[in-house]
Every structure is written in structure tokens, then in C-alpha cells.
Amino acid sequence: MAVQPSPTILAATVAELRGHAPFNQMADHVLSRLATKLTLRYYAEGSVIKSPDDGVVSTLSILQRGHVLGVNHSPSSSERPLTLVEGEMFPIGAMISRRATVLTFSAATDVFCYELSESGFAELMEASPEFRNFATTRLAHLLDLSRQHIQSTFSRNVSGAQTMASPLRSLIKRSPVTVNVATPISQVLAMMQALKIGSVIVVEDSSTIPRGIFTERDVLARVALPQADQSAAIANVMTADPVALPTTATVFEAAKLMADRRFRHVLVTEDGRLVGIVSERDLFQMQRLSLGEIAKSIDRCADGMSLAKVADDVRQMALALVGQGVAAEQLTQFVTTMNDAIAEKAIELAAIESPPPNVEWCWIGLGSEGRMEQTLVTDQDNAIIFAPAVSAGPMDIEALRVGFLAFATVVNRLLDQAGFPFCRGDIMAKNPRWCLTQSEWRNLFEAWMRSPSSLALLNAAIFFDFRALHGKSELVTDLRDWLRSVAPTQKLFLHQMAANALQVRPPLGLIRDFVDADDVYPGTIDLKKFGTRPFIDAARLFALANQVSATNTADRLRQAMRKMRVGDDEISAYIDSFHFVQLLRLRNNQRTTDMDHADRGDFVAAQAELDNQSNAQMANRIRTDALNDLDRRILKEALRQARKLQARVEMDFQA
């Protein structure tokens, strides 16, 4: 039947759509065409429009009249219900990634919805850049969806489980017990005994601004042993200015804070006012392995073997966190914090076995360790800087070096035992080339910058991300300050470094999503080479050129690009993109490490095909067709951001 649809009806539909974004930006003919594909359906108040039980969604709804409520019914969710108003579309994320919706959508009033079929949706994505943009490039929004998706998968597996990404608010069960600063110690102890509580918060008068905390452990150390006067005010024995986090901070942040600073309690405040207290025990109940436990067991390690066991716990913990949808930035921070602690312990143990010479020195982390971006598969990249006495001659310096090398050899060995394999390029402190005095480091760096051979550039990319790990950190700070002042003047070096950075181009295709750039493993992308490296290289360049000391890629981008007068939104898009690729790498690490767990997700089947390849080779490689649609789109967008960043590098350094 070759009858034209009614122009009046199409025009009325187009007019209705035009009232809302992104339709108000779309071309007339696209909207008219869209109108012919739509159906209009009524839902009585209270009826369910879409729910997770429907399975993979097959229609996109555009709310024409009334209000719709989106509610997450999973037991672990603390999300507030979402109210959708006229013109809003749902569920876009599920539609793009062809999965079931996470939220249950129901009619809050009598509702009319336009509905668009899967094929109509695909056609619209193709025909309208505005719509596509609206649906896909709201990166932050999409990343949220992706995270929600991971979390919902996790909470389906472990029903009712709280995730490390939940807000602290969800852990607070009762309001905290407070006492006045002037309350006598004896009264406080009696009260703790009567109420069977392990801690009290000390406040001033009737205010709820916390001044201190007093816990069970303090009784022994500050009251019983020193035989303190129990009629004295509690203020004398409390821990003043206790650490507090806002209610919106995640469980993970609290756990990390406790682990880092060896606290057992963290106060929870809202607008500075006390609303609760979270103890390590609260967190421990959620998590078989607690961060604090790991930190403490690192402290207790006495040899390389026990360090290896703890390092393994760190990896297990990180895997669990990946599964719970903890963000990449926090995860890499966690891995770095724990690896730092392990390295420090190794240094401490080595110093007993082979003490370093008695001059100032500092252990340096390089590469991803220096940038605080370690993922699960990490080899060693380290060095030593030391400061001989001003009067020391060349022979004295060589003698010192011999001493440091013996010490470093032990550290490197312990780390290897702990699961951080030797660096294949021999970039380790036990290598005499990387065990240098302050002036030797400067001379070396200067030589690299003055004649930037390809080897010098390669070295600079690793060494210029140096960071103090243990020892006299001022030595490292001095070196950094010197580099910061010298680097911006080294135009040729920066130009060469930029050219080097631009050699690798993200494999984005015009027709297909990704160009098959890999000959050895077809259909895969090396996420390290093509995904994270463009961001890391650009960030390093911008930092060096703009006198920024930071080594972390996100920090570098934020600080340097602000100086370059790039807008905050644009900077955030770069950083979000970088973190997304990192997250994919982490998830991939998880899968390559954990191949026998078949329920881990989409990658497994694809990875199994490549099972004969070694894990190390596969760790940074993903099969693009094994990604779900949502992740594929975000990856595509992230690589597009990488290209944009490269264009900026090209422009700024005439590379």
C-alpha cells in the first residue's frame, strides 16, 4: 500500500517532539521520518511500563504526557527514584547496550508514551548526529550507566551485598553517642560500659561539631597504664580533631583512609555536623578481606614469602573491587597505595639484611608506579637517588654506589618474590646506571633533553614520571623542581617527544567502529598502547611544558590544561576517557587472571579462544567484538578524545 502517511498527524507529532532536547536540534526530514516510525501508547496510572524482568529492552520510550517513575528495586540500591518528565527518553543505556533495564519504570500518572522499535532506534542513531550525540557522548552519564551495570551484575550475584561503591550514609545505623569535652573520664567509662559501645564522640556544649574521639583502645594506653586521674576531663585523653568524611563519600574511601592512616573509626558528617561513625568492624562485615587487614599484615611481614602472600591478597582485593564497580581512579590509587606499602616493607627488610650507606638517599618509583596508576599486572620500575657529602671525591661516590647497589639488589629480589617481576629493560635500582647522585641524575636528564635520540626519548617517558617512595623525599623534590624549571626551555626535546607520542594513533574507523590495527591478534585492541598511552604521553608533555610537578596523568591534565586555558568540561572529558580505558584494562586484567570463573562476563568466551596465548601478552588486549555495545561506544568515544588530545599536541609542539 503506497499511501503517504497523514501530513497532519506527522506534523502534530513533530511539533510535540520539537518541544524537547535533542529533538529540538534535529532536522525536519529526520523528525518526520521518525514520526512515521513511532507508535503512541497509553499506560494507566500505576502500571509498569518497563522492568528488569522484561529482559533485553526492544523499544525506546519517549514520554509524551504525564510522569514516569524509575525505581531501582535491587536490595543493595540506595538510589533515589528518578522522576521522568514529558520529552524524556528511557531507558537509553539499556537500549544502546541491548540489555535489560536496571530500573523499573512505572506510570506515576496516566501516561502516553511514544515508542520506537529497535530498528527505528538504530535508524535514528544513524540518521541524526544530534540524537547520537545526545544518546552516546554524554560520557559521564554513560560511565555512570556502565558502572551501574557492573554493580547491578555484582549485586545480582551476591544478593543484598553492599558494594564498596555505596555511600557511607548506607552504613550508618544509629546516631553516635556523644559526651561533652568537660565530662570526667570515669563517667565516660561507665557510660561506655553501660551502653556496650566501643567509642564515644567528644563535642563542645550542645554542638554536634566533633572535637575528638575516645575509644576502647585509648582506655589501656591513655587511662589505665599511665594511671590517669579519672576525674579529669575526657578532653585530656581523647584523640583531637578526628578524621571525618561526608555522608556521600564511598565505603571504599573510608576503608582506604583507615588502611592508609591505620585508623579504626571514621566520623561521618553532613555540612560539618556529626551524623554517625563508621568502624572498621562495620566495613569488615561487608568484606571478607578488609583493606585495614591487608595494611596491617603488610606491617607484620618478616620476609619475602610473607610479602608475596600479602601482595596476592592485594590482587584478590583489587579483583573484588573491580567486580563491584569501584571507579578506575580509586582502584589504581588503591593498588598503588598497597604496592607502595609493600615496597616500603621490602626496603625496610632489605635494610636489615644489607644496610644502605649512611648518607641521605631516596627510593624512586618510575613509570606507572611513579604516576600512581598501577594495574594488577605490574613489573618493577625503580631507581635510587643519593647525596654524598659535599667533600666526597669520585672514589667516595663509587664506594657509596657499591653499598646502595648491594642494598638495592636485596630490595629488587624481595619485590620479585612478592610478585613484582624484574623489569625486562633492567630499569631497577640494582642497575648501576639507575643508582645515581643528584648531580648525576641532572646531567643524565640534561643529556637526554639536549640530544633527544629515540632511546633518550624512551627513557625520558619512563624516568620523568619519577616519584619519591621511601627515604629522604627532599632529594626527589629538588630534582623535580630543577626539571620543572628546565624542561619548558627544551623546545627541540619537547618537539621530538611530541612526534614520538603521535606515532601511535587510536585505531578508530569511519565505517566500522575500530580499525583492525593488529596483525598478530586480529580483532583485538592493545588498550595500553592505543588506549592509555596517548593520554599519558600528552599529559607528560603538557606537564613538562607548563611547569607542572604532578606525575599522575589526571593531575597533570587538570593542572597543565588549566594553565593552557582549556575549559574544565573538556579536561574532564579527557580524564573520564582515560579512566574508562584504565577500567577496561583492569577488568581485562581481572579476566585474564581469573579465567576459570566462567560467570565473570562477556570477555571470558572470547578470551578462552586465545587461551593458548600467555596471560602477559593478553593482559592489555581486548577483543572489540566481545565488548557490550555500551562499553564499545564509550571506548570509541574515549579513543576519539585521545585523538583530540593528540591534535592538541600536534598544534602546540608543531610535531
Place this chain on the structure above:
Amino acid sequence: MAMEWLRHLFGNPVPLSGLQCSRLRAIESNIPAPSELSGIGLAQARWVVADVEASGLNVWNDQLIAIGAVVVAGTRVHLGESHEVVLRQTKISSQDNILIHRISGRDQQSGVDAVEALLAFLEFAGNSPLVGYHASFDQIMLERACKKYLGTTIGTTWLDLAALAPALVDTEQGSAKTQAFGHGYPLDWWLQRYRIEVSARHNAAADALGTAQLLGVLLSIAEKQGFANVGAVLESAKDYAWLRRR
């Protein structure tokens, strides 16, 4: 020959072409028997909501000017499966009438040939029952036009939402307000009740769209009330109309 004679009687100026005759036969043979129609489940049913504009409100003297129609399948209004046509008029309707439907004299003269317009509409409707609000007006106007231009009526089944709506939804029929309406509530009352907005009231297609949305509402209510098939819905409307006449 008999057809020729009939057409003369009803004043058809131009006889149908061979192609038009065979199209008409195809349309007629496509119309389902009432029993066949009744058995179709509500989820599978396809309805065509139609609205007509005429030169006035006198069903026996006024001329059919425009037809608008849209498909409802299941409970969904299919916006792309819609149809609208203005019939070419030899005599332009009055100024007052034009002000209602806003089809200008020129548009009326440049409309589609009546035979072609009717055949296209009937082909669009296919084997689906037709639906209207106060449908008897639309039904008679269309049947008269068919008789005049095609020489025959088609015998399509009609559903009147003015009867189905109060049959399904409690409207406090006893109230004074209802009495005042006499014929029951006007379409606008129902549209307002369900917040259905019509872009251009008294435009055949726009009215058909509003009426189709109302049908979508009523069918989903019917589903909820346990109506099994098309027959049950048609019966319900018929019973209500009969009761009200009493």
C-alpha cells in the same frame, strides 16, 4: 449494465474505469464476515479510526469534504500508518463551514477525485473495523459518498466510542451535567479526561489521532476488564447504545 443504471440513479457523473472496478471488487472481497471479525483477540486486532469533515451537519444533504484516519494495533496508535485526503468539490462549502474545518475553497477544488479518494481510503482501511466518535455521522457520510461515487456501500463494521467509553468507564451518568449533554459526553470531555491534546480540532486527521488515542485508552481498559476479543468490545458498545436509547 445494471451498475451503469444504478450509478445514473445516484447521479455519478463519471463511470468507474476497469481498474477502479477491480480495485472495488478487491476491497469488497476483503471485508470479513462479522463472525470472523469477532473472534480476533484484542492484542492482534487492527482498527482504523476515521474522522470526516463535511460541508455541514446534515447527513442527508451535506457533502463529504475530507477523511482522516489512523491505525490502532493492539493498544498502540501507529502514527506512520495514517491517511488523509481532501475530496475535490464541484461546489465549495459555505464560509461558516470553511471556518470550522479550515479547508479553503481552493483546497476543496484542488482535492483528489472523489472516486480515487474513496478507493484509497477503503484500501487503507482494508479488513479492519472502522472506529469513530459519534460514529454514525462519519459512517453515513462515508456510505453516502460510496454509494454516490462507487455505486455501492461496503458494509464495514463500525465501532462508536461515544458508546464504548461510557460502557467501560464510570462517568457518574446520573449527574445533572450528563443529562444536559443528552447525547452523552462530547469527544472533548473524554480528551480532556485523559489529557489528550488535539493539534487542530475539526481537522479530520488531527481529530482521528485524538480519537485513536482515546481508543488506545479504552482498549487497554477493556483488556484489564477481561474483554477477550473484538466481538466483546463491539457488543459492549452496542448494548450501551441500546440501553441509552431506551
